[in-house]
Every structure is written in structure tokens, then in C-alpha cells.
Amino acid sequence: MESKPNLEENTAIEMGDRKKNILSTIDTTLYSYEEALELTGHGSYNYGLLFACFVIIIAMGIDIFGLGIIVTAATCDLGMTLNQIGVLSSMPFAGIIVMSYPWGYLSDTKGRKLVLMWAMGVSFVSSALSSLAPNWQVLAALRFIGSAMSSAAESATYALLAECCNSRVRARYMLLITSALMLTPTLYYILGYFITKLDFTVYFMGISYRPWRLLTLIMALPLGISAIMLHFFSESPKFLANVGKEEEAVEVLARIYKANEPTGKEFPVKKIYLEDANKEEVGVFSLKSLWTQIAPLFRPPLLGRTLLLFYLTFVAYIANNSFAIILPTIFNLFFTSYATSAADASFCDLFRLTTSNTTADVDTEVSACKETIVDNTIWAGCAHGLSFFILNALISQCAGKRKILTIIIFVIAAVAATGIDNTGEPISGLVLFYIFLTTAMVFGVISSYFVDLYPTSYRGMVACLGMMVARLSAFAGTNVVGSAMTQHCSATLYGAAGLVLSGAVAALFLSSDRRSVRDK
Numbered sequence: 001m002e003s004k005p006n007l008e009e010n011t012a013i014e015m016g017d018r019k020k021n022i023l024s025t026i027d028t029t030l031y032s033y034e035e036a037l038e039l040t041g042h043g044s045y046n047y048g049l050l051f052a053c054f055v056i057i058i059a060m061g062i063d064i065f066g067l068g069i070i071v072t073a074a075t076c077d078l079g080m081t082l083n084q085i086g087v088l089s090s091m092p093f094a095g096i097i098v099m100s101y102p103w104g105y106l107s108d109t110k111g112r113k114l115v116l117m118w119a120m121g122v123s124f125v126s127s128a129l130s131s132l133a134p135n136w137q138v139l140a141a142l143r144f145i146g147s148a149m150s151s152a153a154e155s156a157t158y159a160l161l162a163e164c165c166n167s168r169v170r171a172r173y174m175l176l177i178t179s180a181l182m183l184t185p186t187l188y189y190i191l192g193y194f195i196t197k198l199d200f201t202v203y204f205m206g207i208s209y210r211p212w213r214l215l216t217l218i219m220a221l222p223l224g225i226s227a228i229m230l231h232f233f234s235e236s237p238k239f240l241a242n243v244g245k246e247e248e249a250v251e252v253l254a255r256i257y258k259a260n261e262p263t264g265k266e267f268p269v270k271k272i273y274l275e276d277a278n279k280e281e282v283g284v285f286s287l288k289s290l291w292t293q294i295a296p297l298f299r300p301p302l303l304g305r306t307l308l309l310f311y312l313t314f315v316a317y318i319a320n321n322s323f324a325i326i327l328p329t330i331f332n333l334f335f336t337s338y339a340t341s342a343a344d345a346s347f348c349d350l351f352r353l354t355t356s357n358t359t360a361d362v363d364t365e366v367s368a369c370k371e372t373i374v375d376n377t378i379w380a381g382c383a384h385g386l387s388f389f390i391l392n393a394l395i396s397q398c399a400g401k402r403k404i405l406t407i408i409i410f411v412i413a414a415v416a417a418t419g420i421d422n423t424g425e426p427i428s429g430l431v432l433f434y435i436f437l438t439t440a441m442v443f444g445v446i447s448s449y450f451v452d453l454y455p456t457s458y459r460g461m462v463a464c465l466g467m468m469v470a471r472l473s474a475f476a477g478t479n480v481v482g483s484a485m486t487q488h489c490s491a492t493l494y495g496a497a498g499l500v501l502s503g504a505v506a507a508l509f510l511s512s513d514r515r516s517v518r519d520k
Contacts, residue, residue, distance in 0.1 A: 029270035033238055036253050036269045038166050043260030045233075046165050050173055052229040053161045054180045056120060059222035060153040061184030063127055063146055064092040066219050069192035073212035078136045088140045095148030096471045103152040104464025105293055108457055109243075112160035113235045117227050119152035124223035131216035134207055150223060155463035162451040162459075163238040164256065171448050175396030178444025182392050185385030191215060193378045241274050242456045274456065293461045297454075305453050306462065308509055310469050312406070312446055315503035317470035319413070319496050320439040322477025331380045334430060347429025348421045348489035388440060395441055402445045403510045410504035413439045417497035421490045436493075439500060453511065 031039070071089055074080070080088070107115045126146035133139035161177060162170050195215040202209040234252040241249035254267035297306045334350055398405060416435035423429050450463045484492040 029268065031269045031272055033241060033249075033272050033274050034167065036250075036272050037164075037237075039267070039269060040166070040253055040256040041260040042166060042169055045256045045259035046169070046173075048259075049161060049164055049233050050176065052226065052233060053157045053177055055222060055229060056116065056153045056157050056226040057177055057180040058184055058187065059120065059123075059226045060150040061181045062188050062219050063123060063150045063223060064096070065184060066188035066192075067092055067143060067147075069188050070212060070216050070219070073192065073196045073215060074136075074139070077208065077210055077212060078133075078139070080136050084136055088136055088143070090475070091140050091144040092147035093471050093475045095144045095146070096151040096154075097468055097475070099148040099151050100464045100468035100471070101294075101461075104155055104461035107152070107156040107159060107460030107464070108239075108293060111235050111239055112156045112163070112460070113230055113233065115152050115156045116160065117230045119149045119156075120223050120227040120230070123147075123149035124220055124227060127220035127223060128217055131213040131220070132205065132207060146220075146223075151467070154467045155460045158447050158451055158463060159239075159459050160236050162448075163236040163456070170451070171400065171402060172396050174448035174451065175392060175444040178447060179389050179392035179396065181443070182388040182440065183385055186382045186389070187385075188219060189378050189381040189385070191218060193375075238274070238456050241272055246272060293458065294465070297458060297462055297465070302454065302458070305449075305511070308506060309446060309449055309453070309462075310466060311506055312442070312503055312510075313466045313469050314473045315410075315499055315506070316439050316442045316446060318473035318477040319500050319503075320437055320443075321470070321474035322481040323433075323496075324437060324440070331377050334426070335376045335380075345426055346421050346424060347426050347433065348493070350426050384434065384437070387434075388438070391438065392441055392444065396444070402448060403507060406442055406445050406507040406510065407504050409438055409441050410500050410507060413437075414497045414501040414504065417493050417500065420493050436496070436500075442503075449510065 068089060071080075071085055075085065103115065103119070123146045126142050126149065130139050130142035130146065133142060158174060158177065161173055165173055192215060195218065196211050198211045198214070200211065207213075234255055235248075237249040237252040237256075240246075240252065250267075250269055250272060253269060253272070257267045296302055334347075395405060413436050416432040420429045420432045420436065423432065446466070447463065450466055451459055454462050481492060
């Protein structure tokens with residue numbers, strides 16, 4: 001029998017050791033970026049960066065979505081009317097919409113880490129100062145600035161993490177990061193519950209420093225902590241290579257290698273090249289550069305995938321956030337009516353009964369507003385956030401089946417929405433409503449496709465534009481759902497089911513999980 005000259009290589013492949021395979025087949029020090037990234041391994045640097053990004057997403061989620069708890073607790077102190085509450089509550093979405101394009105551009109031209117550090121730092125300062133706001137107008141302005149800054153996390157975080165992790169764990173990490181967002185409701189509901197139960201008033205700088213101000217300050221702390229954590233990590237090596245800083249990129253890859261595998265061996269890579277590089281106008285601020293960043297997204301070969309991902313983003317966020325944003329209100333209406341209504345009432349019957357009993361008392365409730373959070377809202381919110389966090393973490397283990405996951409989740413959500421008002425009793429309807437909200441599980445899948453299906457130069461931009469689509473959808477959907485759930489509950493749920501089902505059909509056109517941007 002002949003000897004096998006490639007025995008070492010075959011053994012490496014059988015063991016799944018891709019690094020050894022690369023080393024045995026490449027004799028030069030020139031590597032593609034993905035090959036070099038594979039050689040850095042997977043270890044402490046990746047785990048540390050994952051944790052830092054996890055904190056960033058939690059900080060952003062608390063800053064943006066936790067405002068509802070602050071508004072509820074501050075209503076008396078600031079003497080707000082319902083209209084003013086509505087304006088204040090919309091500030092985070094306004095901030096995200098205004099800054100989505102700039103953050104995408106800056107992330108792709110100035111750097112992921114740089115953008116994140118400045119954004120989270122400024123957001124911390126603005127959010128902390130909002131705890132001293134003398135009136136609701138100042139509070140609204142500061143929260144607008146804070147959310148506009150922290151919204152950078154929705155694009156730069158995914159790009160930074162994905163470009164520092166090899167292909168074996170990349171998709172799973174994207175889903176794990178999204179699970180952080182699922183955890184935020186539990187955190188800010190619990191904080192709100194305990195802090196607003198405190199009873200103190202301190203007169204300071206012409207304001208009455210009460211529990212809601214302390215809550216605002218504490219909820220801002222993760223923003224500052226995340227900015228500090230980023231200091232201990234490097235810029236994305238792929239971004240550095242893409243803007244012509246190949247030597248710095250190799251130095252960062254060597255640092256990752258040393259952290260992951262502290263064996264004392266020298267990193268074998270001396271030079272790298274990008275297979276999807278696009279350096280034209282990168283890093284130079286001009287109208288031509290702005291056009292260079294966005295125009296390719298809306299013409300072949302990127303046009304089809306851009307429209308598909310934007311539509312999936314629209315479906316997922318309008319179906320989920322439109323209901324999730326007013327979830328405390330939905331819980332309150334449900335539990336209030338369920339306690340006084342017949343057990344055989346349907347899910348939507350409870351909303352109709354509650355509306356007829358409470359509409360006339362709105363002004364009275366506002367004038368007698370309390371600086372505490374209702375217990376049922378807290379427990380329901382915690383259960384919602386914690387269960388979705390666990391579910392998303394479990395789904396992340398199936399990251400290699402993103403396409404089929406998207407289709408299955410959308411189909412199950414559509415079926416659940418159809419059955420919510422047809423169970424004949426409210427509790428099962430509430431369970432199906434929870435199942436319908438699992439459309440949130442698709443958020444991470446879509447974010448991972450934004451990373452995988454676009455060249456490095458456009459990832460931050462397309463992700464930020466996607467988030468603009470998401471927040472515009474949520475903003476419009478919230479206004480529709482807020483009024484429709486009480487007057488046209490059944491029709492609203494059926495409409496949501498049809499929309500989600502169309503998302504499942506659209507997901508059939510997603511590319512295979514095995515394809516990468518180099519295949520396009």
C-alpha cells in the first residue's frame with residue numbers, strides 16, 4: 001500500500017481542527033482575513049468581547065425601553081398630562097430614527113469600537129443628567145440625545161463582535177447578543193419595582209430629588225460601564241484592513257491569538273488580504289463618500305437581499321414592538337378586567353369591557369397618579385423578559401438553521417395570533433399572545449444576515465438603515481395598535497397574523513446558511 005503524504009492533513013480534517021489544516025496547506029505568511037481569524041482560535045478574548053457586547057446591548061435596551069418605567073414614576077412629580085406623556089415616551093424612537101444613518105456611516109468609516117465608546121459615553125452623561133431634569137421638556141430633550149447616542153449599539157456592536165469571531169461561532173454569538181435585549185425588561189421592571197417603593201424627598205438644586213430620579217441615574221450606569229469595558233478591547237481587525245491599515249489589523253489579530261492561546265508561540269500571519277474589500281472613499285467624509293456607502297445597497301447585486309431583509313425587519317418589528325411597547329398597558333387592562341368579568345369572556349372581550357369602564361376615569365387617574373409600579377405589571381413583565389431570554393439562548397444553539405428557524409417562528413406566531421380571540425376564555429388567549437410575541441426571536445437572525453450577506457464596507461450602514469426601518473415600523477405600528485386593540489381587537493390580531501405569515505413566505509427566499517458574502 002502506498003504511503004499517504006497528506007496523512008497529517010487528513011487527520012486534522014477528521015478532528016475538525018481547521019487551524020491545523022490551514023497551517024499544513026499554506027506555506028507563505030499571506031492569509032485571507034477569514035483564514036487568519038480562524039488561526040486566532042476561540043477563547044478568552046472572544047468570551048470577554050461577547051460579555052462586553054452583551055452589556056452594551058443591555059445598556060441600550062434599558063436606556064431606550066426602560067423610559068416607560070421612568071415616565072410612569074415621574075408623572076406626578078413633573079405634572080404631566082397624557083399628551084405630554086405620549087411625547088416624552090416617543091423620544092427614544094425619534095432619537096434612533098434621526099441617528100440611524102449617521103451611525104451606520106461612522107461605523108463603516110471611523111471604526112466600530114471608536115463609535116461605540118463615544119456613543120455609550122455621551123449617552124451615559126445625557127441619561128444621568130436627565131435625572132436632574134426640572135421639567136418634562138428638559139427630560140424629553142436629554143432622553144432624545146441619550147437614545148440617539150446609545151442607538152449606535154444596534155449596528156456597531158454586531159459588526160464588531162462578528163468581525164472578531166470565527167465562522168464557527170459567529171451566528172451563535174449574534175443570537176446570544178439578541179438574547180441580551182430580551183433580558184432588559186426583567187432588569188428595568190425589577191429596578192423600578194424596588195426603587196419606586198422607596199419613600200424619600202431631598203431638595204437639591206431647586207428640584208425635589210425623589211425615587212424616580214434615583215432610578216433614572218441607576219439605569220444610566222450600564223452605559224458608562226460598557227464604555228469603560230470597551231477600552232480593554234481592540235478595534236475590529238477587519239475594519240482596519242478594509243481602510244488600508246493592514247499592519248494594525250495583523251497586530252490586533254496577533255493580540256486575539258495571544259489572548260485565546262497563551263502558548264508563547266508567534267502568530268504565523270504577517271500579511272492579510274480581504275476578499276470583499278471596498279476601499280473607495282472609505283474614511284473620507286464627503287457627499288460622494290456618503291453616496292458610496294448607501295447607493296450599492298439599492299442596486300444589483302445587493303438590491304434583492306436589501307429589500308428582502310428590510311421587509312423581514314418591517315414584519316418582525318411591527319408585529320412585535322407595536323404590541324411589546326404597550327405591553328404594560330395591555331397587562332393592566334387584561335388583569336383589571338379579568339378580575340371583574342366572567343371566566344368565559346374571550347381575550348378581546350376583556351379589552352372591550354375595560355374600555356367602557358375606564359374611559360371616563362382617565363383624567364382622574366392622571367391627576368391622582370402614583371409613584372409606584374403595579375405588582376401584576378412587574379411580574380408579568382419579568383416573566384415575559386426572562387422567558388424570552390431563555391428561549392432565545394436555546395434557539396442560539398440552532399444558529400446553523402437560521403432560515404428554517406425564521407420560517408417556523410413566523411408560522412407559529414401567525415397561528416397563535418389567529419387563535420388568541422378564539423379560545424373562548426382569556427387565560428389561554430394570554431398564553432397565545434405570549435407565543436405571538438416570539439416574533440422577537442427573529443431579530444437576531446435578521447441581524448446575523450445583515451453581517452453575513454454584505455461586504456465589510458456596508459455592514460454598519462445596512463444594519464443601521466435596517467434599524468431605521470424597524471423603529472419607523474414600531475413607531476407607526478404602536479400608534480395603530482394602541483387605539484385598535486380596544487375598538488378593533490380581533491381585526492388587529494388577524495391583520496397581525498396575515499402580516500407575519502407573509503414574513504414566513506418571504507423568508508423562503510433567504511440564502512442558504514452555508515453561503516457567505518464571497519459566494520455572491
